[in-house]
Amino acid sequence: xxxxxxxxxxxxxxxxxxxxxxxxxxxxxxxxxxxxxxxxxxxxxxxxxxxxxxxxxxxxxxxxxxxxxxxxxxxxxxxxxxxxxxxxxxxxxxxxxxxxxxxxxxxxxxxxxxxxxxxxxxxxxxxxxxxxxxxxxxxxxxxxxxxxxxxxxxxxxxxxxxxxxxxxxxxxxxxxxxxxxxxxxxxxxxxxxxxxxxxxxxxxxxxxxxxxxxxxxxxxxxxxxxxxxxxxxxxxxxxxxxxxxxxxxxxxxxxxxxxxxxxxxxxx
Amino acid sequence: xxxxxxxxxxxxxxxxxxxxxxxxxxxxxxxxxxxxxxxxxxxxxxxxxxxxxxxxxxxxxxxxxxxxxxxxxxxxxxxxxxxxxxxxxxxxxxxxxxxxxxxxxxxxxxxxxxxxxxxxxxxxxxxxxxxxxxxxxxxxxxxxxxxxxxxxxxxxxxxxxxxxxxxxxxxxxxxxxxxxxxxxxxxxxxxxxxxxxxxxxxxxxxxxxxxxxxxxxxxxxxxxxxxxxxxxxxxxxxxxxxxxxxxxxxxxxxxx
Numbered sequence: 001x002x003x004x005x006x007x008x009x010x011x012x013x014x015x016x017x018x019x020x021x022x023x024x025x026x027x028x029x030x031x032x033x034x035x036x037x038x039x040x041x042x043x044x045x046x047x048x049x050x051x052x053x054x055x056x057x058x059x060x061x062x063x064x065x066x067x068x069x070x071x072x073x074x075x076x077x078x079x080x081x082x083x084x085x086x087x088x089x090x091x092x093x094x095x096x097x098x099x100x101x102x103x104x105x106x107x108x109x110x111x112x113x114x115x116x117x118x119x120x121x122x123x124x125x126x127x128x129x130x131x132x133x134x135x136x137x138x139x140x141x142x143x144x145x146x147x148x149x150x151x152x153x154x155x156x157x158x159x160x161x162x163x164x165x166x167x168x169x170x171x172x173x174x175x176x177x178x179x180x181x182x183x184x185x186x187x188x189x190x191x192x193x194x195x196x197x198x199x200x201x202x203x204x205x206x207x208x209x210x211x212x213x214x215x216x217x218x219x220x221x222x223x224x225x226x227x228x229x230x231x232x233x234x235x236x237x238x239x240x241x242x243x244x245x246x247x248x249x250x251x252x253x254x255x256x257x258x259x260x261x262x263x264x265x266x267x268x
Numbered sequence: 269x270x271x272x273x274x275x276x277x278x279x280x281x282x283x284x285x286x287x288x289x290x291x292x293x294x295x296x297x298x299x300x301x302x303x304x305x306x307x308x309x310x311x312x313x314x315x316x317x318x319x320x321x322x323x324x325x326x327x328x329x330x331x332x333x334x335x336x337x338x339x340x341x342x343x344x345x346x347x348x349x350x351x352x353x354x355x356x357x358x359x360x361x362x363x364x365x366x367x368x369x370x371x372x373x374x375x376x377x378x379x380x381x382x383x384x385x386x387x388x389x390x391x392x393x394x395x396x397x398x399x400x401x402x403x404x405x406x407x408x409x410x411x412x413x414x415x416x417x418x419x420x421x422x423x424x425x426x427x428x429x430x431x432x433x434x435x436x437x438x439x440x441x442x443x444x445x446x447x448x449x450x451x452x453x454x455x456x457x458x459x460x461x462x463x464x465x466x467x468x469x470x471x472x473x474x475x476x477x478x479x480x481x482x483x484x485x486x487x488x489x490x491x492x493x494x495x496x497x498x499x500x501x502x503x504x505x506x507x508x509x510x511x512x513x514x515x516x517x518x519x520x521x522x523x524x
Contacts, residue, residue, distance in 0.1 A: 013371035017360070024359040092357045097412075100319045100422075101372040102345040259323040259337075262282060264316065268353060 006107050014103070014111020018085050022119070031080050032119045036126040039069045043193070044135040059136075066137045067223045068192040070127050071216060074150050075190075076183060077123040078157030081116025082109070083164045083179040090173055095267045105255065113158060120154075142219075145228045152215035152236040159244045160186065166247070166254040172266050191216050211240035270297050271330070272420045272452045273318055278327035280313055280476075287313040289476035290327070297419070300446055300453040302463035302484075304496070305473035306504040311456045314473065315424055318454075319349055332419055345373060348413035351424035352406050356397030362408055363393040366415060373416035383411045387441050402429040410438060414445060421445070423455040427462060435459075439466055460496040470496060474503045 022028050047062035089095050098108065131137040139146070160182055167175040189203060190212035196204050207213050214236035221229045258264070273295040280288040288310040295301050303311050316322040318329055320340040329336045334343035356365055363380050370378030384390040387407050392400065400408065406429055413421060421442070427435040439462060445451050457463050463470060464484045472480040472487065480487045484496055491499040 007374065009371050009374060009376060013368050017357075017364075017368050020364055021359045092359070093355050094357045096321065096351070097349075097354060097369075098372075099321045100344055100347065100349040101369065102341040102374070103372050104341055256323075259321065260325075262280075262313070262316070262322045264321050268351070 006104065006110065007102075010103055010107045011110040011114060014108055015115040018088070018112055018115040019118075021085075021088055022115075028084075031084075032077065032123040033126055035076075036073055036123045037130050039073070040066065040127055040130040041134065043069050044131065044137070048135070062135050062137055063223050064220060065193055066127075066131045066135060067139075067142060067219055068216060070124065070131070070139060071150060071153050071219045072187065072190075072192045073123050073127050074120065074153040075157040075160070075186070075212060077120040078113075078116060078154050079161045079164075079183060080157075080179065081119045082112050082158055082161035085112035085116065086161075086165045087168065087173070087176055087179060090168065090176075090267055093267050096264055099264065109162075142222045145222050146219070148228075148233060149215055149218045149222065152211055152233070152240050155240050155244065156212050156215075159240065159247050162244075162251050163247045166251040169251075169258045169263065170254045172263070186210065186212060189213070195220075209239070211236045211243060214239070270333075271295070272297055272299075272332055273454065274328075274330040275314070275318065276328045278314075278317060278324045278329060280310075280317060280322065280324050286476045288317070288324070291473075291476070291478055293471065293478065293481075295420075295452060295454060297452055298446070298450050299469055300467045301455070302467035302470040303454060303456045303473065304460070304463060304470055304500060306500070309473045310476040311473055312424060313476075315422055315454070315456065319347065319422065320344065345416075346419040347422060348416065348418035348420070349422045349424075350406070350409040350413035350426055352409075352426055352428035352430075353424070354409055356400065356405050356408060358397045360397060361393075362395050362397070362400075365397065365408070366412055369412045370415050375416055378415050380415075383415050384408075386414075386445075387411060387437060403431060403434050406430060407434070407438065410442075414451075417449060418451065420452045420454065423453070425456060425458070427457065427459060435462065442466065460500055464496055472499065472503060479503065 043065040044062050047065050048058055051058035051061050089098060128139040131139065164175070164178045164182060167178060189199070189207045190210050191199065191207055195217070196207045196213060199207055214232045218229045218232045218236065221227065221232070271294050273293065275291050275293040278288055278291045279286060291314060303314065305311050313322060317324050318331055320336045320343065323337060331343040332346040334340075336343060356362075360368065362384070366380045366383065367378060370380070380393060381390050384393060387410065389404065389407050389411070392404060392408065397405065406426065410423070410426060413423070427438055430438060442453065443466060446453050453467070455463070455466065468483060470480070470482070470484050470487050471478055480490060480499065482490065488495050488499055491502055493499045493502065
C-alpha cells in the first residue's frame with residue numbers, strides 16, 4: 001500500500017451524496033426512526049407483560065431487553081447504512097460511473113461509513129429517548145463503559161456489511177436480500193437478550209465464536225452493575241478484528257472476480 | 269507526442285470466447301480516435317479494460333503514464349468517461365451530481381454553471397435526474413466527463429440518444445474542447461458520419477481484433493469503399509458470415 005493517499009475531499013463527497021439519498025428517499029428514514037421505535041415498544045412491552053405487578057422484576061427484565069436492543073441497533077444501523085449505501089449505487093446503476101473515477105475502494109467505504117455514523121446516532125437517539133419516555137430506562141445509567149462495549153457491535157456491523165457487499169459483487173443483486181436477512185441469523189445467535197446457555201446446546205459453540213455474543217455479555221454485566229468484563233470485551237475485540245481481516249480478504253477476492261469476469265455488465 | 273493509451277497484446281476471454289484478442293493500440297496526446305466495429309466486436313470490453321473496470325487476461329495497459337491496475341486511481345484522475353446508456357443517479361439534482369463528481373476528481377468547488385453552459389444547458393442545474401430527457405441526461409453525463417479538464421476523454425456511444433441538432437452541438441463542443449485544450453478523444457459510435465467529422469483516426473475492430481487503423485479516408489480506401497459506412501457494412505457482413513459458418517459447423521458436428 002506504499003504511496004496510497006486517501007482523499008478527505010472524496011470521502012466527504014461520498015458522504016454528502018448519501019445525505020442527498022436520505023433527503024430524497026424519506027422511506028429510508030424508516031430504518032433510523034420507525035424500526036428503533038418499534039423494537040423498543042415491542043421489547044419494553046414484553047417485559048411489562050411478563051412481570052405485571054412486580055415493578056422491580058419488570059424493570060430488570062425491561063433493562064435486559066432494552067440494553068440488548070440498544071446494542072443491537074448499533075449492529076443493525078452500522079450494517080444497514082453501509083450495505084444499503086452500496087446497494088444504492090447498484091440500484092441506480094451508478095457503479096460504472098464511480099469505478100471510472102480516481103475514487104479508491106477505501107475512500108468509498110469511508111464516505112458511506114461517515115454518513116452511516118449520522119444515521120447510527122439518529123437511530124440510537126430514537127432508542128434512548130423512547131426507552132426513557134415509555135419505560136423509564138435511562139441509557140446513561142449503563143455508564144461510560146457502554147462506549148468500548150458498543151465499539152464491538154459497531155465494527156461487527158461494518159464487517160457484516162462488507163461481507164454482504166462481497167456477495168453482491170460476486171452474485172449480483174440477487175444477494176441483496178442478505179443485507180437485511182443476515183442480521184436475523186446473527187440476532188438469536190448473539191445472545192442479545194439472554195446468555196448463551198439459554199440457546200440449544202448445538203448452537204452454543206457457534207454463538208461463542210461470534211464477537212457480538214461477548215459484547216452482549218459485557219453489556220448485561222454493565223446493566224447488572226458488575227462493572228466492565230474486560231476479558232469478555234477483549235475476546236470480543238480480538239475475534240472482531242480477526243473476522244474483519246477474513247472478510248476484507250474475501251471482499252478483495254470478490255472485487256478481483258468482479259473485474260476479471262466483467263460483472264460490471266450487470267449494472268450498465 | 270507522448271502516449272496517452274498503450275495497449276500491448278491485450279486479450280480478454282469470457283467463457284472461452286475471446287472478446288478481445290491480442291490488441292495492440294497506442295493513442296498519442298491530442299489524437300481524436302474513433303473505435304469502430306459491429307456489435308460484439310469488442311469495443312466496449314476494450315474501453316472497460318482501459319478504464320480499469322475489467323481486468324485483461326493477458327497483456328498490459330498503460331493510461332496517462334500509469335500501468336493498470338496498480339496505477340488505476342492516478343490514471344483515472346486524468347480520464348473522463350461518459351456513455352449514452354448510463355443514467356444519472358435519480359436522487360441527485362444536476363448541480364449536486366456534478367459537484368459530487370468534481371470533488372471525486374479533486375475539485376472542491378467546480379464551476380458547474382460554466383461547464384453546463386458549454387453545451388447550452390445551464391438552465392438544468394437545479395433539475396433532478398428523473399426530470400431530464402435521455403438526451404439531456406447524456407449531455408449532463410458529458411459535462412461530468414469534462415468537468416475536471418481530463419487529458420483523455422473516453423465516450424461510449426455519446427450521441428446515441430440525441431436529436432441531430434443536439435448531436436451537432438455536442439460534436440461542436442467536443443471539437444472545440446480537443447482543439448483548445450489538446451484533449452485526447454477516444455470515442456465509439458455507430459454513427460459513421462459523426463466519426464468521420466469528429467475523428468482524425470479510426471480503428472476498426474472485428475471479432476476482437478484490429479482490422480484497420482488509419483485516417484477515415486485511408487481506411488475507406490483500403491477497403492475499397494467510398495466512406496466508413498461501407499467499410500462498416502463490409503466488416504459486419506464478414507463477421508456475420510463467419511458466425512454463420514461456425515454455427516453451421518457446430519450443427520454438422522456429430523454428437524458425442
